[in-house]
Amino acid sequence: MKSKLSATDEAPLRADAARNRERILEAAEEVFLERGAEASLDDIAKRAKVGIGTLYRRFPTRDALLAATSDERLLSLAEASRARDEKLEPSAAIRAFVKELVNHASHYRGLAALLGTVLQEDTPGCHAGREEGRRLLQRAQKTGAVRKDVSFDDLVCMVTAISLAIEQGGSSKSRVAHLVDLFFDGIGRTKAV
Amino acid sequence: MKSKLSATDEAPLRADAARNRERILEAAEEVFLERGAEASLDDIAKRAKVGIGTLYRRFPTRDALLAATSDERLLSLAEASRARDEKLEPSAAIRAFVKELVNHASHYRGLAALLGTVLQEDTPGCHAGREEGRRLLQRAQKTGAVRKDVSFDDLVCMVTAISLAIEQGGSSKSRVAHLVDLFFDGIGRTKAV
DNA sequence: ACCTGAACACCGTTCAAGT
DNA sequence: ACCTGAACACCGTTCAAGT
Numbered sequence: 519m520k521s522k523l524s525a526t527d528e529a530p531l532r533a534d535a536a537r538n539r540e541r542i543l544e545a546a547e548e549v550f551l552e553r554g555a556e557a558s559l560d561d562i563a564k565r566a567k568v569g570i571g572t573l574y575r576r577f578p579t580r581d582a583l584l585a586a587t588s589d590e591r592l593l594s595l596a597e598a599s600r601a602r603d604e605k606l607e608p609s610a611a612i613r614a615f616v617k618e619l620v621n622h623a624s625h626y627r628g629l630a631a632l633l634g635t636v637l638q639e640d641t642p643g644c645h646a647g648r649e650e651g652r653r654l655l656q657r658a659q660k661t662g663a664v665r666k667d668v669s670f671d672d673l674v675c676m677v678t679a680i681s682l683a684i685e686q687g688g689s690s691k692s693r694v695a696h697l698v699d700l701f702f703d704g705i706g707r708t709k710a711v
Numbered sequence: 712m713k714s715k716l717s718a719t720d721e722a723p724l725r726a727d728a729a730r731n732r733e734r735i736l737e738a739a740e741e742v743f744l745e746r747g748a749e750a751s752l753d754d755i756a757k758r759a760k761v762g763i764g765t766l767y768r769r770f771p772t773r774d775a776l777l778a779a780t781s782d783e784r785l786l787s788l789a790e791a792s793r794a795r796d797e798k799l800e801p802s803a804a805i806r807a808f809v810k811e812l813v814n815h816a817s818h819y820r821g822l823a824a825l826l827g828t829v830l831q832e833d834t835p836g837c838h839a840g841r842e843e844g845r846r847l848l849q850r851a852q853k854t855g856a857v858r859k860d861v862s863f864d865d866l867v868c869m870v871t872a873i874s875l876a877i878e879q880g881g882s883s884k885s886r887v888a889h890l891v892d893l894f895f896d897g898i899g900r901t902k903a904v
Numbered sequence: 905a906c907c908t909g910a911a912c913a914c915c916g917t918t919c920a921a922g923t
Numbered sequence: 924a925c926c927t928g929a930a931c932a933c934c935g936t937t938c939a940a941g942t
Contacts, residue, residue, distance in 0.1 A: 531905095531906095532905065532906070534905095534906075534907085535905075535906060535907090538906090538907085558933085558934065558935090559934085559935070559936095560933090560934070560935080568907080568908090569907055569908040569909060570908085570909075570935085570936085571906095571907065571908060571909070571936090571937080571938080572906080572907055572908075574935090574936070574937080575906075575907080580935095631824050631875070634875065634876075634879045634880075635879065665893075667889065668893065671876065671880055672876075672889075672890065672893060675872050675873070675875070675876040675890065676872065678872055678875055678876075679868050679869060679871060679872025679873075679875075680868070680872075682824075682827065682868065682871055682872070682875075683827075683864065683865070683868040683871075686827045686828070687864055696860065697865070697868070700858075700861065700865060701894065724924095724925095725924065725925070727924095727925075727926085728924075728925060728926090731925090731926085751914080751915065751916090752915085752916070752917095753914090753915070753916080761926080761927090762926055762927040762928060763916090763917085763927085763928075764917090764918080764919080764925095764926065764927060764928070765925080765926055765927075767916090767917070767918085768925075768926080773916095
């Protein structure tokens with residue numbers, strides 16, 4: 519029984535194509551880590567020992583490549599979030615999720631600014647991330663821990679802001695926590711004394 | 712009696728150089744409006760009918776050009792803020808300032824992402840903007856309207872996030888207000904019921 | 905189906921030559 | 924002092940030719 523949600527039902531790749539795809543992904547991860555999310559696509563193709571055309575064939579846009587590169591991390595992020603669902607109350611759960619998403623957006627330099635568009639890509643990880651975020655938000659709103667007029671996009675906006683601040687100013691784990699708290703004490707109904 | 716704060720005491724420009732500087736600024740404003748903050752510097756030089764070298768001589772970085780282009784707007788923004796100081800209480804005053812700054816950051820496409828660095832440039836407008844922001848923040852904190860652990864950088868971070876959200880998602884004046892409120896009800900001590 | 909890389913159109917930045 | 928623009932090194936994207 520296949521899921522109705524399966525995005526683009528992709529025809530299975532030929533063996534060599536699949537291999538190339540994998541190599542591009544590995545090279546991209548390396549190069550993005552070294553040079554940031556705006557790194558040259560040519561460099562990535564070269565590192566993957568693949569023609570630049572092959573890269574474009576598989577990943578028509580930079581966002582698509584970034585999304586594919588982020589996919590595993592996003593999947594395990596969503597999974598981890600669901601796993602700790604039982605142990606945490608809704609308010610703490612969504613706060614933890616946001617913190618993890620900030621970590622993700624800070625994984626490459628330059629990813630933060632693109633998070634909003636990348637997360638809209640049609641890949642399993644992006645899908646799972648959105649799903650989980652929306653689920654946590656609804657749950658927190660149902661229990662009254664979060665205001666009703668907050669959208670998932672508002673959440674992404676928060677994450678982007680925090681990640682950009684981290685990227686520009688100093689990182690320091692406490693600054694992340696500080697910013698997350700700042701935003702949440704606004705979004706939540708809890709009074710910030 | 713000259714101000715001690717006067718940034719780079721700039722030697723007066725030769726008449727033709729001053730004229731060129733002005734033309735670059737006008738062209739830049741136009742081109743940035745048309746094509747966004749990442750527009751080609753070559754296009755700007757051409758529109759200004761100036762060699763590209765002249766542009767670089769006057770504005771060594773893109774940020775410097777963006778700052779110079781924003782300068783008048785930032786100056787009048789700061790002035791307007793000081794003007795309404797008497798009529799508004801601290802909480803409302805800083806909220807209005809943030810809203811104006813969001814408008815500014817949304818003036819060109821792509822400016823939002825650069826606001827943090829552009830605002831650090833050493834130009835009268837950037838200086839005035841920072842000054843006014845810090846003043847409002849202190850004032851609001853003194854009256855207890857804003858938490859003590861909020862920094863000016865936190866404010867800029869907010870503005871950037873909101874502007875990016877505006878730029879990506881739909882604009883709509885109500886969304887700006889919504890986001891500003893969201894952030895402030897977090898930053899402020901007022902309980903968000 | 906897929907891969908390759910040359911070809912094209914672009915861009916930022918520098919710097920020697922000119923006034 | 925200032926201006927100019929050619930020169931250099933780069934980049935994204937497409938597409939004809941090849942397997």
